[in-house]
Amino acid sequence: MRYIYFILFLPFFLTSCMTTEKYEGKLDAFIGRHVDELVYAWGPPDKSYTFQNGTSIMEYAYDDIDQVGDDTPGSPRQIVHYKCKTKFEIDQNGIIRTWSWLGNDCQSY
16 A cells, blocks of 8 residues: 555655756756767757857757646646756857756756
């Protein structure tokens, strides 16, 4: 019986552990590292731009829509738009210097 409770509440416990602070910790781990390590870990960026002075910006974006609410017939379901945009600034030598994020779903375990 305890096993059933574990299975039922596991998704709740996992999502409750997700925080923006943990996401920022993962971003902080890339500061001072070469951009190739970021691309190896996250894949190619969704957008990038190189300035005339040689610095560049790489952007990763996440965008998803989900329906939440009661499955009871006649109950309204609500559409929720989840998004996260993360930008990294890279210097002329390919070293990550700063990051920023924007969105309502920039979280990590």
